[in-house]
Amino acid sequence: MTEFLSVNQLVCERDERLLFHGLSFTLNSGEILQVTGANGSGKTSLLRILATLTEDYEGEIKFAGELIQRVLPEYRQQQLYLGHSPGIKGPLTPIENLRWLQGWYQSLSEQAIENALTAVDLYGYEDVPCYSLSAGQQRRVALAQLYLSHQALWILDEPFTAIDQNGVHHLEALLAEQASQGRSIILTTHHQLNVPDGFIKKLDIADYGE
Amino acid sequence: MYFESWADFWAMGKHGLYVWSCYGIAVVVMIYNIWAPLAQQKRFKQRYLRQLRREAQQQ
């Protein structure tokens, strides 16, 4: 259980409204942090801060003991960020989408991508342009990255939206398996995660609010 | 005084129109620059005083 990420006294203000202050937690490798809170309470802002998308915050974030601003390339190499909108390009096929989504981090074999797509049961849709897929299927193309990614930290914003029932089971099984192998995961979701609670750590934004 | 009489001063040797229109525009721009922030300040003050009074009533 090495300490992967430590956040202390984080303050975030958005349009003159104080979202949260004094927010602190540590995330060890092999842990799942579930961030809960009402809509608009700052969950997405917290995730965007952790994904180094924005620097509009006060407080310290340390990655492996080092201030994040100093080790930005290494941190970003180790992080996979899945935002609200999955970032899937309509005219491109799932294979082409996955090739560039993961292409910045590692070189991929054709076989690896196909296996990832079958893992999110998109078998047979490999070379269909994504605009003809449903929203749920497009999200699953983005989720297929999880089967390919080597990164040590996953930051997932509402990964379960528009996913059907057995897709949710698959994803929960994957998260539990990856956490047991030392990957740390931060995610926001509304529904109750049934994952062995050895890994789960909850953080409610509301108790750091105004 | 370079000009003999006031009439000469206003006429500016047949360039009066141009010179005085320029100075007129300059005065207008200066007054606008002074008036705009003060008017805005008055508007903000009224809005916040009303807000303060509303908050005072709520308590």
Add this chain to the structure above:
Amino acid sequence: MVSEINAPASTVKPMLVSPGAAVWVTLCRDLRLGFRRQAELINPPLFFLIVVTLFPLGISPDPDFLAKLAPGVIWIAALLATLLAMDSLFRGDYEDGALDLLLVVPQPLFMHVLAKVCAHWLLTGLPLLILAPMLALMLSLPSQAYMTLIASLALGTPLLSLLGAIGAALTVGIRRGGMLLSLLILPLYIPVLLLGTGAVVAASEGLPADGQLLWLAVLLTLGLTLAPFAIAAGLRITASG
């Protein structure tokens, strides 16, 4: 395939991709995207053609008069065509979330931005370059000025794309940012327009035009080195907004 990941993640160093390869991925993706949307690909050259045909109809078809007008007309039409195509540079990525992914890549952002602008230029700037001689023919530009026209456009249109990309990065977060983009960027286009038309006018009068072309090359190198940083800063600011 699953066995590959069972070693604890933090110890397995992923096969690192060299920055060049990562930038190549962005470039290929944008080019593939551009070619998949044939309909949008035809717009800039078509606009360029239509705007130039307006001038003989609007002013006068007399060849000598048009010859004097030709450099300015072609350059202004190329400038407006580039400006119109600028809005689509980041707009698509911003709307479907791909821009956020681009902002957290391990490689320096200005490299990817340079790749995107280069892909955008290949899709919108290059067709203007190919079409320009035909339009010069229509506007009866003196034949000795053709090479200079192509040279000035070859140096000028990438510079227009770079400067326009700065405006696109700043206005991508704004709902109807297209109109605002032209207000922000047109003042910056003026030196390029003056040098470009100056070169072609000098060439059509038989005078040497390499002075203007060299200055265009100077501005292009300045743009290539400084603009990507401004674009990257603009994107980061828009994303944190």
Add this chain to the structure above:
Amino acid sequence: MNWTWFHKLGSPKWFYEISSRWLPWLVILTILLLVTGVVWGLAFAPAERFQGNSYRIIFIHVPAAFLAQATYVLMAITGGVGLIWRMKMAELVASCCAPIGASFTLLALLTGAIWGKPTWGAWWVWDARLTSMLILLFLYLGFMALQASIDNMKTAARASAVLALVGLVNIPIIKYSVDWWFTLHQTASIKLTEKPAMPAEMYYPLFICLAGFYCFFTVVLLLRLRTEILHREHKTGWVKALMSNKR
């Protein structure tokens, strides 16, 4: 790190108190300088050999043109400081500079055009200086339009700071390309009355007017800054206290 001291310098409350003390003196100095400069220039300076009295417009046109360019440089630099060190005061100064700079650019443009009528015979002449001034006005309008169209105040300030910096890098390029373009297309009538040589009696009122304009700019900037500070800090205690006791 030493920037905490630098940050204290930028705290709005401290700035508001300092400006309350300095503002009255500045206003008196501005009135003094402007009155003496204008009266001296208009009434006592001798007429110019070629242009007669129309050259007296110079006492407004030149200070306004200087101020327009100086304000843009100040705007770009304070915007840059606000962008790099995230200083709230620097961002405020940059956003307050823009309207003042734009108004002075407009003043310089109008007075330049009106001055052109008696000397060059046309209301608008594509003279190098006037054209550069017109482009500077577009840069100001672009800055203000960008600032107004982004809702989040912090992003608006930082996005327009980037634009101001890009504009600053381009100003010399625009200036030289316009000058080069102008000398290429120079029509005969303008070449005749190039910059008139200025005898000493005309320089003194010009310098006084220039100083007066700079003081006026500082006064107006302080006014705008104080308004902006009250607006942005209205939630803080000291602004509430200030508001309630000042009727």
